[in-house]
Amino acid sequence: MLIRDAKKGISHDIWEVSRREGVSADQLRGLLASGQVVIPKNVARNFPARAIGKYMSTKINANVGTSKDYDNPADEVEKARVAVKYGADAVMDLSTGSDIDAVRRRLVKEIDVPVGTVPIYHAARKRKNVVDMSSDDIFNSIREHAKDGVDFITVHCGVTMSTLDRLRRDPRVMNVVSRGGAFTIAWMLHNEAENPLYEEFDYLLEIAAEHDLTLSLGDGMRPGCMADASDRAQFMEVITLGELVGRCREKDVQSMVEGPGHVPLDEVGTSVSTMKKLTRDAPLYLLGPLVTDIAPGYDHIVGAIGGSIAGMYGADFLCMVTPSEHLALPTADDIREGTVVTKIAAHVADTVKEGQRELARARDLDMSRARGGLDWAKQYELAIDPEKARNIRETRMTASDACSMCGDLCAIKIVKDALKESKR
Numbered sequence: 001m002l003i004r005d006a007k008k009g010i011s012h013d014i015w016e017v018s019r020r021e022g023v024s025a026d027q028l029r030g031l032l033a034s035g036q037v038v039i040p041k042n043v044a045r046n047f048p049a050r051a052i053g054k055y056m057s058t059k060i061n062a063n064v065g066t067s068k069d070y071d072n073p074a075d076e077v078e079k080a081r082v083a084v085k086y087g088a089d090a091v092m093d094l095s096t097g098s099d100i101d102a103v104r105r106r107l108v109k110e111i112d113v114p115v116g117t118v119p120i121y122h123a124a125r126k127r128k129n130v131v132d133m134s135s136d137d138i139f140n141s142i143r144e145h146a147k148d149g150v151d152f153i154t155v156h157c158g159v160t161m162s163t164l165d166r167l168r169r170d171p172r173v174m175n176v177v178s179r180g181g182a183f184t185i186a187w188m189l190h191n192e193a194e195n196p197l198y199e200e201f202d203y204l205l206e207i208a209a210e211h212d213l214t215l216s217l218g219d220g221m222r223p224g225c226m227a228d229a230s231d232r233a234q235f236m237e238v239i240t241l242g243e244l245v246g247r248c249r250e251k252d253v254q255s256m257v258e259g260p261g262h263v264p265l266d267e268v269g270t271s272v273s274t275m276k277k278l279t280r281d282a283p284l285y286l287l288g289p290l291v292t293d294i295a296p297g298y299d300h301i302v303g304a305i306g307g308s309i310a311g312m313y314g315a316d317f318l319c320m321v322t323p324s325e326h327l328a329l330p331t332a333d334d335i336r337e338g339t340v341v342t343k344i345a346a347h348v349a350d351t352v353k354e355g356q357r358e359l360a361r362a363r364d365l366d367m368s369r370a371r372g373g374l375d376w377a378k379q380y381e382l383a384i385d386p387e388k389a390r391n392i393r394e395t396r397m398t399a400s401d402a403c404s405m406c407g408d409l410c411a412i413k414i415v416k417d418a419l420k421e422s423k424r
């Protein structure tokens with residue numbers, strides 16, 4: 001087990017990751033052992049490990065998955081490939097189509113990054129109606145996903161009767177927008193019973209420990225619009241998640257915590273720092289945050305603005321948002337666009353993140369030097385999306401060695417030549 005191994009010494013994964021992240025192996029070992037960093041990696045899988053959490057570079061996740069209306073597993077695997085090509089550090093399968101097993105099993109086999117799932121979607125699809133799922137359906141799906149090699153799962157354990165009570169007493173504009181949160185609430189209300197994932201959390205920990213499955217403690221109460229941000233229901237859930245993080249650590253199970261959602265710009269910092277504090281500095285996985293509600297078609301940009309600010313305050317893992325957010329299932333092109341834009345947000349956050357600032361800024365400095373030297377090959381190499389940068393320049397070339405923006409009036413060239421002349 002990763003945490004137990006980290007408590008003993010420095011494993012190959014720790015050594016490899018520390019080298020890539022620019023931290024010492026001993027520091028990473030300590031962060032893993034304390035739970036401030038996770039390395040989602042099922043015991044059954046073998047791929048280059050990635051660390052998420054304190055002092056690590058900000059990671060990004062891309063969501064793929066079938067729906068009833070777009071039900072082609074091969075397309076979703078292809079979207080995952082596109083996401084990884086453009087820099088996704090993890091892929092989540094959110095399939096709810098007819099063959100849920102197909103996408104997950106192919107991702108685990110064919111994609112070399114951590115794979116996450118939301119097993120309650122699978123459990124819900126096993127019954128005609130969400131409320132007819134049994135507790136066994138939920139845990140059997142979790143077991144099945146863990147056995148298949150899934151590296152992390154979202155489990156909405158913090159949606160409890162008391163969270164629900166807060167929601168009732170403090171009504172929202174959009175109630176609940178998390179799919180897993182909605183399933184759980186519908187189930188609890190219909191069956192008049194507590195959330196099985198909360199009630200039988202020890203059983204969940206047993207399964208997770210057996211497979212080294214990282215638990216991503218889901219935010220079923222994440223606000224779905226600016227007006228609902230940072231309310232009692234949301235923070236009631238966070239308080240519960242903080243307690244569950246403690247129970248994970250007692251059993252050496254890796255855990256991270258998911259967060260909002262839609263958050264006004266001036267609440268992002270407080271929201272992130274409060275969540276970090278309440279969850280004992282657990283790695284924080286944010287779904288956005290979206291800092292305005294009025295830009296459908298451009299929500300990837302809205303998410304990137306929120307994501308970079310959240311990263312500055314300590315968010316560790318950003319979930320990609322695509323241009324189709326709130327509108328439709330994303331295409332492969334939406335995934336490419338969303339991944340690149342989220343990667344930019346993650347890098348921007350790293351330029352100010354403790355532990356990553358020097359490495360990230362060195363890349364900016366290298367780019368500036370290449371730009372100043374009109375070294376195009378180097379600029380492409382350093383670009384977040386080299387393909388796009390090369391394509392733009394090379395389809396609109398100029399006779400000069402500058403670019404067609406100013407051509408022979410290139411400011412960089414003019415000043416360089418003038419300085420050279422004055423020296424002579």
Ligand code: SF4
Nearest residue numbers: 402403405406410411
């Ligand atoms: S031509 Fe203008 S935009 Fe292009 S490299 Fe020179 S100064 Fe920059």
